Amino acid sequence: MSENTNESRTWHKWPRSIALLSLLVVVPLAGCGDASKTDSDTDQKGQAKSEEKADEKAASKEDLEEEFGDVETPESELTDITEEVTVMKVEDGDTIVVNGENGEETITLALADAPELTLPDGSQDENFGMKARDYSRSMLEGATLLFERSDSKDEDGNATGYIWMKNGVDHVNFNKGLIEKGLARLAETSDAKYTDEFREAESQAKAEKKDIWSIDGYVTADGYNSSLVQ
Structure with a gap:
């Protein structure tokens, strides 16, 4: 048991x-x-x-259209005439530093002349010059975009051309956008590819007295009369 x-x-x-x-x-x-x-x-x-x-x-199509109107330029029209660049720095409204096929270089936005950030006396333009710089910085700095290189150089020997903001298959010309918003005037140069449509954009901004056109006499044939805003 x-x-x-x-x-x-x-x-x-x-x-x-x-x-x-x-x-x-x-x-x-x-x-x-x-x-x-x-x-x-x-x-x-x-x-x-x-x-x-x-x-x-990446700016959405709605964002771009809100800033610049209808976005209609397809990428197929730009493939053969542009290169991809990354914007490393925005120095002022119409001068940027990019990194692309030629390495790092300073370029000037063709046909768009924004007020200088640094005035002849060395002081900073805290009005339209700074506003143009801040706008370009907010839209471009750090972004990878398309650059259409022009044959001409600026007075300092820098390359010039057009920045195309990319959104899927559509693009918008940033240079023209600066003029449309009244943050730059049309700069007449030998590169007349987009002159007519840029002039139309300038006429509209001028008629609506946008920014640089809001003060009589500020925009001159030679540039800007900064004494009117200091």
């Missing part, structure tokens, strides 16, 4: 041992499952943040 009792006790211990072993196996597996899920959640969150940052950087 004593023998049977011992056997019975031994028999009943096995299920408990098996249960304990099962728990030891299941718990680590469950932990791996949670870790895997955590890693997956982290990756998804990281991807979402990256996409969110990209969305913040």
